[in-house]
Amino acid sequence: MTVLIVDDEANIRKFAAANLTRRGYRVIEAGDAEEGLERLRHGTAGDVAEVLLLDIKLPGMSGWNLLEAIAGDPDVPQNIPVVIMTASVTDASISTAAYPNVVEVLVKPVSTDQLLRAVQNAFTRVTN
């Protein structure tokens, strides 16, 4: 069960990664959208992200751009469940109807509990 975390704040990545690995998930980290996209494309065996934990306000390409890029990319699994985790209330209120693989939107700050539940929920949507 592999999760890809895309967030530009190292400490937030650390918080998410620590909690997830502690509970048995495998975690891949990316500091911006481009890196995230790369990771999604070139996941080697055992390293393929099954769930995406995505921040919106990122340097360069935004989280939304990444989702659009996924939608048009044949190398990326299209149905990968996404949990958005953003500090922007504005972004959190944007409709995700255009991104049907977005499972949940969390507004920072989130508790460990909230995080774990969201990721767990996301994994139930993983179609193999």
Place this chain on the structure above:
Amino acid sequence: MSDAVSFVHEDNHEDDQHGADNSSLDPDHDDDMIAGLTQRLSEAEAILQALVTGQVNTVLNNDELASVLLRHTQQALRQSQASYRHLVTRIPAVVFELAPSGTTLAVNEAVTKITGYAPDELIGKNWWDIFIPGQQRHQVDQLYRQWRSGDVTNVVLVLSAKNTAPVTIELTSANRYHPDGSLASIVGVGVDISERDRMVQELRTSRDQLAIILQGAADGITAQAPDGSLIYANATAAQLLGDESPAHLISTDVGAIRRRFDILDEDGKPLSYDRLPGRIALQTGQSVSAIIRFRKRDNGVERWSNVKATPVLNERGQPTSVVNIFQDITDIKRSEQAQRLLANAGNILATSRDYETMLQDVAQLAVPDMADWCAVHLIEEDASVQQLAVAHVDPGKVAVILEWQRDHPSNWDAPTGIPSVLRTGRSEFYPDIPDELITATIKDPERLAIVRSIGFSSVMIAPMIARGRTLGAITFVWAESRRHYTGDDLALAEEIGRRAGLAVDNTRLFRQAQQLNSELEQRVAERTAQLRATNVTLQTEITERRRAEAAVRTLNAQLEQRVNERTTQLQSANLGLRREIAVRRQAQETVRSVLRRTRELYDVSQRIGLARTPEDVLNVLLASSYLRPASYGSVTLLDRPHAEHESPPSNALVLVDQSRETGRPHFAGTRYPIHPDSVDIVFPRTKVIQVSDLNAAPHIPEQMLSHLPDLGSRSLLSFPLIANGQWNGAMSFHFLSPGILDKSDVRHIQGLVDQAAVAIHNMRLLEMEAEARREAEKANELRLKFLAMISHELRTPLTSIKGFATTLLAQDVSWDELSQRDFISTINEEADKLTEMIEQLLDLSRLDAGLLRVRPAPCALSDIVSAAMSQLQAITSNHTLNIHIPDDLPSIKADTQRVAQVLTNLVDNAAKYSPRRSDIAVRAFTQGDTVQVDVSDQGIGIPPEERIYIFEAFRRGEGDSNKRTKGAGLAICKGLIEAHGGRIWIQEREGPGTTASFTLPVASTV
């Protein structure tokens, strides 16, 4: 003879043997034979004669004589037989001998040729069994009995032939008797007359046909024998010659026929019998033709015939008969006659003046060719009917009639006859007058007797008509001639009647005209006499009048003089009036023009009120009648309204302008320089300016001077735009000709311009308001964005704090101590970040609210730097810090704490984004009345496009790749420096790295 005949048949060859050359059928031979025979017979006869007369002195004894005689006779007989046989065989007729019983005893070869039967087939058989089988038999029996009795010698029979058609045979027979008188046989000859019969039939048929043709011919055809008797006549001939049938005619004595007619030649002279064509033809043997008139004596009917006589000649060229053909040309001749009559009548009617004579002549003309009697009746002018003419060949008869008429006046009311024609104008035509008609019409017995004695056979009464009125009637009567009128005759009569009528009418009209003419002449004479008398009277009057006229003229002259005097008076009065009217009109005009102006002013001001843009306002003014002569108009606005005392600005904006000459704006959007000396000279502030000659005016800006030729402007009228007591700008008008405008016009324009000024001012206010509103909205939007940004920024450190806190609190897992410390450390770290952020935000909000206070005081930069040195060194621990502050740097007016804050912030920024061990330099120097400080590093640069935005708070997110722009720090720096009255910016420079610069004002020494 039968023996002789049978000899002929049985002893044929015996004869041949006997030597007479009988086998040939040569005619010469026959003649010789006959001659021989004749000779022998004559010798025999001679001897007999001698014997009989006893003149013979012969030695011959009776026996010798007898044998010589016998021999001669036998020879003669034999020759005779031979000849006979010859004849019989050669004759083309059938020679036969029949027994009394009817059996054929002998028949010659000719029968074969004629009937097809050979003699063998016939001899011994009953002849009529073969030739007349069947029905005719009983006739034949009778015939044969008659033959036998000798009653019939000639008969024609139709015999049936073998294999061919029946033949017609004419049989001539003779009975031969025995010495005892009984019938021995019947001999005969039968001739084939079939051909002849056929020919006769044909002839008969053609003769019959000819007869039919001749009978049907329209012309009369007769054939006369030389003695004049008729041998043939066809039906037409019979009719012409007054006989009931051709047969009767032929049987009539020719003399009797002749006596029926009077024969006349073409001209009507009697023709002798010998001179008839038929007789001449018979005599001369030549064909003759002539026109003959036949008048039948008993009825007087005359016919004309073209007779052609052709003689029939025999072989010697002698006439044996003559054929006459009578072509009846009566109708043609009659028609010719009628035409001639009409022409003659026409001549008479055309030439005569006296119509009484004329009508008599016409009546005479009609008789006898066209009538036996002719009468003319005329309706006189007094409406009575007069008989003007009665004509007949025999004047005696005329006299009788006239006398009778005298005694028996006519009844002009009779329904028929002349009265009817006179009434109705329609002709009456009685081609035939049977006695019944006469008795029916005329009741009076005396009249009846007269009429009958006249012997009317045909009557025509034609009206004389002219101009639609019946003037009279002409009556034509055939009586003793017994002729009858035809439709053609009636037409002729009507025509004559018409012409006669016209002639009479013309004559009458002529007479009338003449009469009128003489009357007219008389009247003219009378009138002339009258006029002459009148003339004399007039002359007298004229003289009188002239005298009176002279008197009048004198008076007239006096009157004129008076009139002239009066006229002069009136004229002067008129002049006065006119002047008054002019004045009044002027006043009216003034009033009207005032009204017009008022209306226009009202109209223009309304339009100004409705205008939306300054351009509209200018156009409205240019369109007004006052500014029609203007060739150019412009609106120039100061950047802001200036109060009375304020000095003028250096320039203003030409908001809008329009040239009527070029049809376009020239300076719109450009700045108009305002020279201070030009105010109220060429640029109005407090009063209206008129420049009568732009070429001579001072202070006209160069750019305008260069355009003057295009604009064609020679003079200027310019008004200040004043609103709310403040000077807003100017509205100017150019004119093509030099000079100034009328004061009142200027006043009026001024009024409009004042309104325009207010309108434009209001527009500006509106614009400003709109702008302010837009700004407020934008600021609002920015504020909202700012708040969102703050929210985001604050939440970020909080996420780590909350996150790690809940991580540690989670009960489902436990963490080792190292991790625990790590997590708590991070919480602390993020808490500090949060605090700093809040501080910055507070500063920013204070800045925004204008509450950020700086307390600038004179101080030295170097002091500030020294005070902050330890902090500066701490943050540049990984870098090389170089500080260059010149000693002679002037004092600056600064809040030391805040300047230190700025410097530290910039150096911190530089350190954060440049590589380890790289240089960070701080340099200060004087720049005019400020001190500039540059902070340079060699790190990642800031893209030029972002250099402006870097000082905005918390700018990050979309498209922002540079982390240097994070945070609120630089925004605060900007606020702080600007609060000092300085500037802060990122310098443009080549090479990697960034140089951030700020300026501070130099402390004034006062």
